[in-house]
Amino acid sequence: MDEQSRFGPATPPLRDTGPVLERIARRLAARHGRAFSRETIAAYVEECAELLGHRARNTLHLPILVERFADQRLGALAKASGLCPKPVPQVLFVCTENAGRSQLAAALLRHRAGDTVEVRTAGSDPGSEISPIVQQLLAERGLGTDDEFPKPVTSEVVAAADVVVTLGCGDACAVLPGRRYVDWDLPELSGLDIESARSVCTALAARVDGLTRELVDAPVPGTSSDHGHLGRSM
Known part of the structure; x- marks a missing residue:
């Protein structure tokens, strides 16, 4: 569109x-x-x-x-705020520039989970455009970033998420009670050669697969059995 x-x-x-x-x-x-x-x-x-x-x-x-x-x-x-329905779990990917790993992970999850998970991205210090290496890695898988663009992390986006996945943004992401936080410690794509970048993409895809299985199989977001071992909750 x-x-x-x-x-x-x-x-x-x-x-x-x-x-x-x-x-x-x-x-x-x-x-x-x-x-x-x-x-x-x-x-x-x-x-x-x-x-x-x-x-x-x-x-x-x-x-x-x-x-x-x-x-x-x-x-x-x-x-x-509970002003409209939330029919599926929401995942927020946060990295520093919202131009590399978070965008790559989000595109992989959208492809893997389809409409069973709502995916958002943000950055602690967003750049001006999505990294060309992300575009290349996704193109190799027949994917794209759709309508995505780098944007700053904001409190309401964190509050709406069931799972917040951080990728190298440190403590810049707001920590709110009731959210579940997961840190995926993977190298920054900037400066990597293409083979190393592909390895990061493969590692991200594996983690996205695991996250998708847990989210899709979970009964109801927010219950005690939901996402049990994904990370820390506040």
């Missing part, structure tokens, strides 16, 4: 932010208006524009990314 068909008419680059952000807020109000006020939605849109704006190399697609980021955050907030 292309950007225009998913988000409606294209918006111009964020030169004059006011009208652009207002249009984004109106579209998001049609999706999230039952859960949140127009003021809350507008505030999220403005904050997302600020968070993404100073990292963007190319502002041409920035309005689309702002809308997508705000949409994801509002959806996560609604689920974390």
